[in-house]
Amino acid sequence: MARNDEPLLAADRPSSENSDERTIEEEDALLTGKHKPQSTQKYGWPFWREIGIFVWAVAATAGVIIVAVMYQHQQTARPPGSGSWKGAKPSGKRNLIFMVSDGMGPTSLSLTRSFRQFESGLPPDDILVLDQHLIGSSRTRSTSSLITDSAAGATAFSCGHKSYNGAISVLPDHTPCGTVMEAAKRAGYTTGLVVTTRITDATPACFAAHVNLRDEEDKIARQLIGDHPLGHVVDLLLGGGRCHFLPQGTPGSCRADTVDVIEMAKDNGFSYVHDRAGFDGLQVGSAVKLPLLGLFAQTDIPYEIDRRQVEDVYPSLDEMAKTALKALSEATKDSDQGFFVMIEGSRIDHAGHGNDPAAQVHEVLAYDKAFASALEFLENDDVPGVVISTSDHETGGLATARQLHRTYPEYLWYPETLANVTHSAENLAYQLRDYLAQHQDTTESELREYIKQELIQKGLGVHDVTDAEMKSLIDHSDPWPASYIFADIVSRRAQSGWATHGHSAADVNIYASHPRDARKLIGNHENTEVGDFLRDYLDLDLEPITKELLEKGSFFDTFAADGSRESWMGKPVPESKVVDKMDHYHGDFKRSLDCNH
Helix, strand or coil: CCHHHCCCCCCCCCCCCCHHHHHHHHHHHHHHCCCCCCCCCCCCHHHHHHHHHHHHHHHHHHHHHHHHHHHHHHHHCCCCCCCCCCCCCCCCCCEEEEEECCECCHHHHHHHHHHHHHHHCCCCCCCCCHHHHEEEEEECCCCCCCCCCHHHHHHHHHHCCCCCCCCECECCCCCECCCHHHHHHHCCCEEEEEEEEECCCHHHHHHHCCECCCCCHHHHHHHHCCCCCCCCCCCEEEEECHHHCCCCCCCCCCCCCCCCHHHHHHHCCCEEECCHHHHHCCHHHCCCCCCEEEECCCCCCCCHHHHHHHCCCCCCHHHHHHHHHHHHHHHCCCCCCCEEEEEECCHHHHHHHCCCHHHHHHHHHHHHHHHHHHHHHHHHCCCCEEEEEECCCEECCCECCCCCCCCCCCCCCCCHHHHCCCCCHHHHHHHHHHHHHHCCCCCHHHHHHHHHHHHHHHHHCCCCCCHHHHHHHHCCCCCCCHHHHHHHHHHHHHCCECCCCCEECCCEEEEECCHHHHHHHCEEEEHHHHHHHHHHHCCCCCHHHHHHHHHHHHHHCEECCCCCEECCCCCCCCCCCCCCCCCCCCCCCCCCCCCCC
16 A cells, blocks of 8 residues: 555554544544644643743753853963963063972972961962962982982973083083073073072082082083073072172182172173162162172072061062062063073972971972062053963972871971971071181080070970980981081971971972963972973073084183193982992992991
């Protein structure tokens, strides 16, 4: 039977939700011969329910799309001072602020956050500025060890290459690698270095100097001010380390020769300031004449916990950072290129080496403040830019926990103990040294009273010092220096733990002004990828710089009194030093406690 001839009442006739009522009406009409008028309601409730659901779905979808578009616009809109770029390379004028929190690991943030909450009476959800800008983490191994030092760590940032511990922008094959700061200067950027340690220390040195071993600070000083195959590549230097710039025999000098590097700098056109009055005369950067050399301490600028009590002598990291940013901005306001500056919270690392938790929290807070100032500068500046912050490594193996006894430990640590401390352990050790030098005929009883009242009670805020702790300070029965003993007195009572007086292999955090500014650094990365980012953001090519260093370097070699030639990069690396492979266990698990080892 054809489909059109199928009986109306066939069993397999298609139906719909509305077919029952309609079918009955049709059958009555066929049997009676009377036409039944159609209902005035053409569509029933099920039909309109479907229409309602469809309209609701369309409206909901449209709403989601609108919200998504608005969010995406908010995320990608670039306010004044932001620094994102599209495609493989950025374009146009831009500034790059690279900040290094030397030795700061993730636990440093936890320690400092809890301390700040306690000291200021803040709620548990109050966090640091840095915490709000966390985007990733970095792996830190060098070519010679799973635990890097600052030299190899900073070489990864400056050159984008791994190298051995101790290398200042030198590769394992003992050749120099061009740095992002050298390439930036050659490309027309104005450049700067700001630190709280010696300006010749490993991290700043790696951006503008090349030596085989980091202890060649006399050579580094000369290279920083232009005694270098590329000439002067840093326009602004602020920090400590004046002793490496003064000729031997001059009060405050630590040079091994009679070269006056400050006079060399002046001959190269540098203006020079060396004290608080000179710094204040810079007027927060508005009265700076570049190039500028500012050396505000003989060696390192004091820990922030000590510096704040002598603010009339030393500028803070935040003050130097603000001065540098203003000066570099003013210097580039009419140029086609912007600036590149490296700002380091250098002494977080030293507090870790000293296992001093009180010094540590104040150093991290000082760095957090400088980071906030960099963000504020970026927001208010007309030139697009980005702030990137990371650490070269973690120092101390810090833990916000400590087991003091063999019994099962309590899950506690006490930030209030740190709030009682008024001086760093280093400062107290200096005070003890000076007291002993000035009171050589003091009795043990007098020495004990001085240490207990002036150093431990007033300096550390500790009133339950033990006889064993006092003994170790008085008769030097403990092999560690006094600063380590003072620090341990605090750490034990705070129940903050330390695994080492050296560095650790812990991953370190990466921060950015905004995730959109540094998409390539979101997630976990090798530290060399940070260097790659710096290079790419400034749109630089480091290879020509490396080639020029190789071609011109020998012209800066020097000759010793015996006529022997010494490379411009200093003494060669000892053959015994491992540079291109991981060191291995030698069986000497228990070494001397001599602090020179």
